Structure formats: structure tokens, C-alpha cells
Amino acid sequence: MRSPFEQQLTALVRQPGVLACLVVGESDGIIVDTVAQSGVDEHAVAALAASLFRRARLSARAAGLGAVGFLELEAECGHICATGRDELVLVALTELRAPLGRLRGSMLQLAETLA
């Protein structure tokens, strides 16, 4: 069965440097839908990215900064990007070369449809 996100996730993964895109439950880190290149541990990405996003969301709220719109973790070998809505988190795992500006725009657009 095709999920409502498959087409958009596939489009995101086709962007240069994007290794995986997932829709994940924020509280449990369980995958709702995923499109990934081979070799990516999707379950680990889902769990860790959801946890990171949740922590940022709760911390920002506690600090009086309001809701988190978009999060990006930059590491030596790549990025984790995340945005969320209604208990769902849209996650992308990328290489360093990925064009983050474009990816951010696409992810925020897709996040509008999450529910």
C-alpha cells in the first residue's frame, strides 16, 4: 500500500546529497514512511532524529521561544534535518554537499501536509 507521503519523500531523496527521508512519530520514533538509499539504518535515523527534534521542541518551549519550525544538525560527515507537525516529524539525512537551503524549503512545504 502506498502511503500519502511516498511521492514527496521520493522527490526529496532525489535531491543531491540526500540519503534518506522519513516521516516519524515524534514521541516513539517509529517510522510512518521512509524512502532511503541502501545502507542507511532507517530505524536508527528515525529514533534519533525524532528524539533530537522532540528535545529541541520541549527545550525551546520551556525557554519561552515558542514552537520549533526547522532543525538542522551539522556533523563532520553530514546533516540531519527535521521539521514537525502534529506529532509527526519529517526527517532528512544528508551528506555535507546537500543543498540545505533548497531542502529546507521542500521539507517545510511537505511538513504542511503532515497530519
Added chain:
Amino acid sequence: MSDEIQRLSAELAHDPASLVFVQLGEMLRQRGQLDTARKVTTRGLERHPHHADAHDLLARISVDAGELERAFDEWDTVLSLAGDHVGAHKGLGYVLFKQGKLPDAERHLAAAATHHPDDASIATALRVVRQMLGAPANATDEQMPPTVPAAEPGRPPESEPPSEPPSEPDLPATERHGTGDDARLLFVELLGDGAQTAILLDGDGLVTAGAYMTEDGQDVAQEIGAELSGVRDEAQRAIAHLDLGDWRSVTFETEVATVSMAPVSRDALLLLAAARSIPLGFVRRTLTRCTRHAATWLEEEA
């Protein structure tokens, strides 16, 4: 070289008397090309010796280069040309504060506040100086603008000096590190006019430098640091499991601010909050500069 710098350079080469040297010098300064920025500005001043903003720029270049006395002289010149130049009053307030000349610093900051009542960074700087002088913080509240909004500061920096300094003289963590008010002003030179604020946290999540002001003038750096430093732990956990190498930064955009954090030496964490109006790329650049500055400061403190 950016297109804009290239364009301005070409324009200046075509017309050496053009006033674009100020804009070009400012762009070079912001890119950290201080020697080139100084040359461009000095040459421009040879043709336009009474250009107050050019002297102001030269002063800010000098601050960036750590030459406070030269900066003082330039801002002094600015005031002789334009007595109500807010940037010069602000800058002189900063230099005099660094030199420990608090009454003089207070005088210039008060003048800046009078001329620019909407600049929250001046208000907080003034509050700090007055507290250090032992005067009531609201001694002349009728002249003081509201203090720095915590995370919705305002506009991109146009001048370096005083931005978002402290108000309460006894923040526990900075006191614990024996650095006090000087530590709270650690990032003042790198931040703009209150649109950004930065704090440095140690491995335990305690504030060691910087300040985070609320609208009512309270320094809530410790509270903000405690709430946000936990994100670092999650980031470290994620990259360790995903073999992504060392983490470099975490940035998240909230409804009222862009928050960016990066590791510094000795388990320290640099946390920067900027108004949403500031472009993300500029926030990243400021984060990098503050992180380097913090690392140097930690080495000196060790």
C-alpha cells in the same frame, strides 16, 4: 570575493573619489578582512577627511583588531565632526568601559540613549555600567529605553560595540568562574546591536560567559542555558550512533528566534539566539566567530 565587493571595488577604481569606500570597507570588515578594510577606509578618508561615518568605520575596524586606543581616537574625531553621532557615543562607552573608566562610559552611553531611545542594547549597557557604579539601575529611567528583548532583538548589526550586556551584577555561574561582569561582556564586540545574544556554557550546563536579557532587564542566561543545553546531549547521541563524525552545530528556528549552538573546547557549549529577522547565514557566521572567540578566551582563562 563576493559579487557586491567586486562591484564596489570596480566602482571605487573607476571613481576614487566615490563614497562607496565606506560601504566597501564595512563589507570587508564584516568578512574579517581587516587589513584590506583599513586600507580602503584610510584611503577614502584621505579624500574625505570630514566623513564621520568613515571615521566610525575605522574605529570599528580598530576594535575588531583589538586596538582600543586607536578606536577611541577615531570615535573622538567622529564626535568633533558630528556631536550627536550615536555610534561614536556607543563606541566610546564601550572602549571606556573596557578601560575601567565607568563614569565616562556612563556619560557616553547616556548620550547615545538620549539620541537613540529605541536601541535596547544601549539601554542594557547603560544599566550595567550604572549598576557597577553603584547607582540605582533605574536612576534615570525616563531617559532609558526598554531593555533587550530576549530573543526578538531586532536588526542586523551595523556596528560592533555594546550590544546585549548584563544587568544583574551577581550571576552565580560567572561569579563561580571568577570572571564576573567582564565575562558577561565577552561577546559584545562580536554581536550586533541587540539583535543577537550569546552565552557560553560549561560541561555542566552552567553559564561561564555572556548574557541573555529579558524585556524587563533580567539576565536569564542560566535558565535558558539549562533548558537548551540538553539538546547537545541528544545531538551527541545521534551522531555517535549514525557515524556522522563530530558534531559541529545544531540550529533550530523557533517562532521568535533562531537558536544555534556549537561545541567549544573543554566540553563547553556556545549558544547563540538571534532574532528571526536575521538571515540564517548571518547567524551561522556569528556563531563561528563567537565560538572561536570563546575558545581563545577559555585558553587564556586556563
